[in-house]
Amino acid sequence: MEKKDIIFTIGFATxxxxxxxxxxxxxxxxxxxxxxxxxxxxxxxxxxxETALLQSQVEVQxxxxxxxxxxxxDNVGQLLSSSKMLLGITQxxxxxxxxxxxxxxxxxxxxxxxxxxxxxxxxxxxxxxFELIENLSTEIKRINSGKMLVIVFSHTGKLxxxxxxxxxxxxxxxxSLQNIIxxxxxxxxxxxxxxxxxxxxxxxxxxxKGFAGISGDGLGIRNMKHRAKLLGGNITWNQxxxxxxxxxxxxxxxxxx
Amino acid sequence: MLYSTYTxxxxxxxxxxxxxxxxxxxxxIFYATFEERRMKFLVITATVVFxxxxxYNMIFRExxxxxxxxxxxxxxxxxxxxxxxxxxxxxxxxxxxNYFRIPMFWIATxxxxxxxxxxxxxxxxxxxxxNNLDTEGRFYGYIMFTLNFLxxxxxxxxxxxxxxxxxxx
Numbered sequence: 001m002e003k004k005d006i007i008f009t010i011g012f013a014t015x016x017x018x019x020x021x022x023x024x025x026x027x028x029x030x031x032x033x034x035x036x037x038x039x040x041x042x043x044x045x046x047x048x049x050e051t052a053l054l055q056s057q058v059e060v061q062x063x064x065x066x067x068x069x070x071x072x073x074d075n076v077g078q079l080l081s082s083s084k085m086l087l088g089i090t091q092x093x094x095x096x097x098x099x100x101x102x103x104x105x106x107x108x109x110x111x112x113x114x115x116x117x118x119x120x121x122x123x124x125x126x127x128x129x130f131e132l133i134e135n136l137s138t139e140i141k142r143i144n145s146g147k148m149l150v151i152v153f154s155h156t157g158k159l160x161x162x163x164x165x166x167x168x169x170x171x172x173x174x175x176s177l178q179n180i181i182x183x184x185x186x187x188x189x190x191x192x193x194x195x196x197x198x199x200x201x202x203x204x205x206x207x208x209k210g211f212a213g214i215s216g217d218g219l220g221i222r223n224m225k226h227r228a229k230l231l232g233g234n235i236t237w238n239q240x241x242x243x244x245x246x247x248x249x250x251x252x253x254x255x256x257x
Numbered sequence: 258m259l260y261s262t263y264t265x266x267x268x269x270x271x272x273x274x275x276x277x278x279x280x281x282x283x284x285x286i287f288y289a290t291f292e293e294r295r296m297k298f299l300v301i302t303a304t305v306v307f308x309x310x311x312x313y314n315m316i317f318r319e320x321x322x323x324x325x326x327x328x329x330x331x332x333x334x335x336x337x338x339x340x341x342x343x344x345x346x347x348x349x350x351x352x353x354x355n356y357f358r359i360p361m362f363w364i365a366t367x368x369x370x371x372x373x374x375x376x377x378x379x380x381x382x383x384x385x386x387x388n389n390l391d392t393e394g395r396f397y398g399y400i401m402f403t404l405n406f407l408x409x410x411x412x413x414x415x416x417x418x419x420x421x422x423x424x425x426x
Contacts, residue, residue: 011400
């Protein structure tokens with residue numbers, strides 16, 4: 001073998017190795033691209049499944065609320081109405097009724113009004129006929145009438161959300177208000193709804209004792225997180241010097257409207 | 258080259274010192290890249306094996322003034338192994354991979370091309386020199402030009418594409 005041939009062989013062997021390497025890299029990139037596609041598809045499926053699961057959870061909850069609202073209205077409401085009627089009859093029979101009886105009749109009257117408002121706020125069918133602002137104003141009026149605390153509500157007008165999304169947002173605000181009433185020992189609550197072309201933000205703040213001693217992973221909190229996730233947004237809790245606040249940020253998708 | 262021209266002596270000892278830094282630097286890059294402990298241990302083992310072998314060659318076998326081709330070949334093979342392990346890790350990764358956002362992918366590709374292409378010539382360097390096959394080193398020059406172009410071209414592309422990709426997003 002001549003010197004030239006040996007060098008040529010070495011060069012050829014190097015070239016063959018480099019070509020083999022090119023093939024190896026080509027197959028690597030091709031395989032990885034297929035795997036990437038598979039990962040993307042799996043992720044989309046997982047996301048769709050998760051959304052469907054959350055949606056069904058919310059639907060089940062809404063149906064339960066509706067059922068409960070109907071039961072409250074038809075059963076408990078009827079019983080209270082009958083009691084009020086009986087008290088009225090007794091008052092008329094007695095001629096001059098004692099003060100306690102009058103107070104009892106008034107109290108039952110109040111209970112009926114409260115019960116109706118409560119059952120309305122839980123009834124999905126009723127909720128679907130109205131907008132969040134209107135529903136929330138009614139809910140706030142109901143809570144304010146108790147005179148235990150004062151809720152100040154400010155907003156920028158009609159919300160650019162579908163009625164279904166408005167119900168979800170309403171439930172988050174409702175849960176947040178319930179939490180404040182139950183745990184925060186607050187006197188004032190501020191609810192502010194702001195929106196621009198891209199985002200909608202709900203800010204709820206109170207002057208209570210904050211989150212001290214409250215579990216951050218309760219069913220209510222989890223439901224709020226689920227609903228915010230379903231709305232494609234996020235929910236954050238903040239502890240202030242006095243009180244606490246909840247902020248819900250939701251992106252606005254104009255095509256949905 | 259300058260050293261040989263002025264002193265008329267072999268400059269092989271410079272290359273012996275050069276590869277003493279060159280390969281551990283490559284291993285260090287892989288050590289920083291791998292996340293698994295097992296892989297990091299593999300890189301440390303490769304570095305230790307290379308250093309022991311190279312010192313053994315320099316001190317006991319070939320001497321400081323003869324370029325240690327076995328050490329270079331071992332270093333090359335170990336870098337190739339590291340590159341293949343890196344590719345295997347990338348291949349089996351459960352998350353989506355965008356090559357344009359991973360400079361290390363291009364660095365590893367460049368290193369793989371460089372050392373795969375270089376290994377044949379370097380492992381036969383003793384034979385080539387002994388038989389005076391590549392008298393002026395012209396053939397080696399062509400190989401080196403191509404492989405260096407690939408190594409540094411791919412490395413540069415890795416960093417530039419990452420930057421461009423980030424800007425696009």
